[in-house]
Amino acid sequence: MTDPLAELQRGHLDWLEQRYAETLSRLGYDGVLIFSGQPALHFGDDQHASFQAYGHFQHWTGQAYLTHSWLLVCPGNLPVLYLHSPDDFWHLPASLPQEAWTERVEVVKGRFDVPPALPRGRYAVIGDVDVATAGALGADPNPEALLMALDEGRVRKSEYEVACIGRANRQAMAGHIAARDAFLSGAAELDVQLAYLQASRQRESQVPYGNIVGINAHGGVLHYQHYDTLPPKKQRSLLVDAGHRYHGYCADITRTWAGGQADEVFPPLIKGVAHIQQQLIAAIRPGVDYAVLHEQMHELLAALLVEHRIVLGSPESAVANGITRAFCPHGLGHLLGIQVHDVAGRRAANGMALPPPDEHPALRLTRELEAGMVVTIEPGLYVIPMLLDPLRQGPVGREVNWERVERLAPHGGIRIEDNVLVTSDTAKNLTPEAE
Incomplete structure (x- = not known):
């Protein structure tokens, strides 16, 4: 039996792929790397604050609590999710739900405390990323025109x-x-x-x-x-x-x-x-x-x-x-x-x-x-x-x-x-x- 929410999610992903392709092309980018984010440590402590993933990462995945993960979106190619899921006996490693969106991405599991290398081309990286990290990637950090366009794409809901x-x-x-x-x-x-x-x-x-x-x-x-x-x-x-x-x-x-x-x-x-x-x-x-x-x-x-x-x-x-x-x-x-x-x-x-x-x-x-x-x-x-x-x-x-x-x-x-x-x-x- 077909899950109606899954069908709606596929339609949402179709729209996202089209929107990103048009936006990236207009701004001259070959792709964008989206960082989910990482929880912050309380000052002088080893305990982390509550975490919520970056909104544009959630726009694709719906995953509000995935940390240290990256989504690479390159028009014409399958998006790649670099899922931070290292071997760990202190915590349960991250896993993905059985949802329609997981059929539309390539998943690479591993440890991604640092971002994955980018293909050749001009890229942007968005999310809680410092200038040094973006520079090491050779990517533009949080370009204003791109963020404004992507924000506008979230105003009207699918x-x-x-x-x-x-x-x-x-x-x-x-x-x-x-x-x-x-x-x-x-x-x-x-x-x-x-x-x-x-x-x-x-x-x-x-x-x-x-x-x-x-x-x-x-x-x-x-x-x-x-x-x-x-x-x-x-x-x-x-x-x-x-x-x-x-x-x-x-x-x-x-x-x-x-x-x-x-x-x-x-x-x-x-x-x-x-x-x-x-x-x-x-x-x-x-x-x-x-x-x-x-x-x-x-x-x-x-x-x-x-x-x-x-x-x-x-x-x-x-x-x-x-x-x-x-x-x-x-x-x-x-x-x-x-x-x-x-x-x-x-x-x-x-x-x-x-x-x-x-x-x-x-x-x-x-x-x-x-x-x-x-x-x-x-x-x-x-x-x-x-x-x-x-x-x-x-x-x-x-x-x-x-x-x-x-x-x-x-x-x-x-x-x-x-x-x-x-x-x-x-x-x-x-x-x-x-x-």
Whole structure:
């Protein structure tokens, strides 16, 4: 029986071979050597940091954890994978999965602490390679024009890539459901994290980014990085921002839940942020400027704050006076793929830089949407004292209902994040609903 994912992967490789051939020919290269990378040692120690392979290496292989390995791509020839797999009784040597891509490469096993020799011709070498190593190879190290072209080739996803992101989403959502259930049973942050990892079937070193598990006020720390080992006395709220990686492709999902001791003002705001998100997803289609979509998020957030009497002025005033930016300082979302914050989000297809607007410096995606892009949509609403205190002390402070803000503060914040494919005329949400 034919594996549909294998067929999609073969199509993905066909496209990659064509894309690389056209790009290398245009730039005058006979080939490119791609380094997977190597884990870094902690300073003054013999232990390595967690490792993730270089994105363009993963684009061909889907292998996120292969170290010291090299892929040589020469148009017209079978790509050669120099698989670092030395004899070793301390560690299990690297091996390859039975996947369609392995049928399309020549595999050379051995020890490749240094790169393999290159054939005659003009080559580039890309990845975490120093100038001396590239010089010894006689290759150009990380040429900017080549990297920009290859990055652009990752912006629009193949059917295979979309399928992988979809599978990563399903695994991640299993984790989110388990995390929710653990929280509602009275678990501490560490227990919630362990429940997530178990249900999503991954170890902590394999998650695509450090899971954010914030109970109560910790949910208002945007990249909260700790896990309390004891549950709080009152379970008001839980924010989980956590993903999964499948064949190198990432899911990035956030959910917020109210606990049994949440203030009555909090659950309706979760529903309100979720509704904002669905309105924004419904507006997605090719040609939409993502920066404009981000501004629409602030308009909708302002209306929500006024509706729930957190803001006492008008929605227009809340946006104009920066009130919504204090309640949501991050961008609406970003490109998603091999990297969680995938490449080329702030650069147009022609290479022109597209910096974020001055008033929204955290926005990671500033280009127009195109069919094939996968983006995150993640509106939020937070009580962050260092951002709200200046409002309280300024002239716009009278537009904020500080009594409501104080009631919300112990809950931290709300973020709802899904992963969305831009299709030829609309959007497809790749994130399944929680059961």
